[in-house]
Amino acid sequence: MKPAQKKRAVIVGIFVLLGGLFLIAGLFMVGEKRSSFDKTFRLHAVVDNANGLQKGNNIWCSGVKIGIVKKVLLIRYDKVLVSMNIDKKSQELIYGDAKARIGTDALVGNKIVIIYGGTPGVKPVKPEDTLFSESSSDGEQMMTTLNESSKNLSAITGDFKIVSKRMVEGQGTLGRLLTEDSLLNILQSTAERLKQGSLQVQKMATDVSDFTSKLHTKGALANDLVTDTVFFSKLKGAAEQIQEASENAKELTNNLKYISYNLKDSSNLAGVFFNDTASANNLRLTVENLQAGTKKFDENMEALQHNFLFRGFFRKRAKQQQQQKQQEQKVANK
Numbered sequence: 063m064k065p066a067q068k069k070r071a072v073i074v075g076i077f078v079l080l081g082g083l084f085l086i087a088g089l090f091m092v093g094e095k096r097s098s099f100d101k102t103f104r105l106h107a108v109v110d111n112a113n114g115l116q117k118g119n120n121i122w123c124s125g126v127k128i129g130i131v132k133k134v135l136l137i138r139y140d141k142v143l144v145s146m147n148i149d150k151k152s153q154e155l156i157y158g159d160a161k162a163r164i165g166t167d168a169l170v171g172n173k174i175v176i177i178y179g180g181t182p183g184v185k186p187v188k189p190e191d192t193l194f195s196e197s198s199s200d201g202e203q204m205m206t207t208l209n210e211s212s213k214n215l216s217a218i219t220g221d222f223k224i225v226s227k228r229m230v231e232g233q234g235t236l237g238r239l240l241t242e243d244s245l246l247n248i249l250q251s252t253a254e255r256l257k258q259g260s261l262q263v264q265k266m267a268t269d270v271s272d273f274t275s276k277l278h279t280k281g282a283l284a285n286d287l288v289t290d291t292v293f294f295s296k297l298k299g300a301a302e303q304i305q306e307a308s309e310n311a312k313e314l315t316n317n318l319k320y321i322s323y324n325l326k327d328s329s330n331l332a333g334v335f336f337n338d339t340a341s342a343n344n345l346r347l348t349v350e351n352l353q354a355g356t357k358k359f360d361e362n363m364e365a366l367q368h369n370f371l372f373r374g375f376f377r378k379r380a381k382q383q384q385q386q387k388q389q390e391q392k393v394a395n396k
Contacts, residue, residue, distance in 0.1 A: 101150040102129065103189040107162040107175065110195075112142045115164055115173040121146050122165075123177045128152040131175060144175060144195075157184045162193045 109115075112134055121129035129148040137143045148156070157180025165176045177193065187193070228234055 102147040103150055103153060104132070105129075105146045105148045105156075105187060106190065106192040107144045107146065107195045108137075108192060109142050109144060109162070109164055110140055111164070112144070113164045113173055115142075115144065115175065119173050119175065120167070121148060121175045121177065123152060123156065128177070146175060154186050156187045157181055158187055158191070159184050160187070160193055162195045164195075 115131060115134055117131055117133060119131045120127050121131065129146050129152070131144060132147045133143075133145040135143045135145070144162075156177060160177055160180035162175055162177050165174050166172070167174050
């Protein structure tokens with residue numbers, strides 16, 4: 063073989079060897095990613111909607127990749143069968159009553175199957191078992207929600223823009239408050255009054271606190287009113303006496319009204335005396351005559367006492383009166 067042909071054969075051999083090595087490395091890399099060389103077992107899940115799930119998508123459990131989707135098959139108009147290749151080492155961690163749902167890798171990433179839940183103590187799944195499934199909100203629904211939220215935020219921003227513009231132009235209560243000094247002065251005056259009112263309320267609360275403390279101070283009037291039953295009974299008796307005096311005063315007032323009414327009535331003696339001048343003069347004259355007659359009677363009795371015919375009688379009577387006084391004095395001294 064010529065040297066040139068040998069050289070070409072060596073170069074071709076080297077390229078073939080390098081190509082083979084790259085091919086083997088690629089196969090190992092793809093196999094590692096696809097778990098082609100790991101021991102796996104088949105597991106199924108039935109979902110209502112695949113939401114774009116495809117063959118080769120990942121299977122997650124607690125945020126860790128444990129397998130890939132092998133097949134997605136529509137078995138009924140509202141049911142989809144998802145066949146999964148699960149890492150054999152994860153079999154013991156998946157309980158028989160675990161559930162599966164369709165989710166998304168990140169916000170708008172690829173679809174994934176999420177295995178979750180299960181009761182500790184329940185036997186692990188076996189090959190060809192089927193998991194209960196739940197549908198999950200897909201990215202489209204999330205984007206719709208975000209779109210609605212964006213519209214609402216835009217509407218709120220527009221409303222705030224209108225409100226802020228009216229405030230700058232001095233429209234409305236807040237706008238007038240920001241632009242008119244008189245309204246601001248009124249508001250400041252109102253705030254000052256509220257401050258004074260709060261101070262008065264605070265003072266009132268302090269007074270109430272002081273009064274309450276006096277209620278617990280022995281010997282104080284407030285404490286006696288609350289705790290001393292004897293003092294309270296005396297106070298109650300005094301109140302009853304005051305009430306009785308008030309009733310007596312009321313009765314006296316009624317009597318005075320009655321007397322005043324009778325004094326104005328000319329049909330009785332008192333009324334005649336106070337209202338009829340002629341009758342009053344006659345009554346006054348009669349009283350004067352009685353006084354004069356009484357005086358003359360006293361003078362006649364004085365004269366009889368000095369008369370020798372009646373002198374013994376009056377002396378005897380005076381002696382009896384003196385003896386009676388002495389006897390009463392002795393009884394009093396005993």
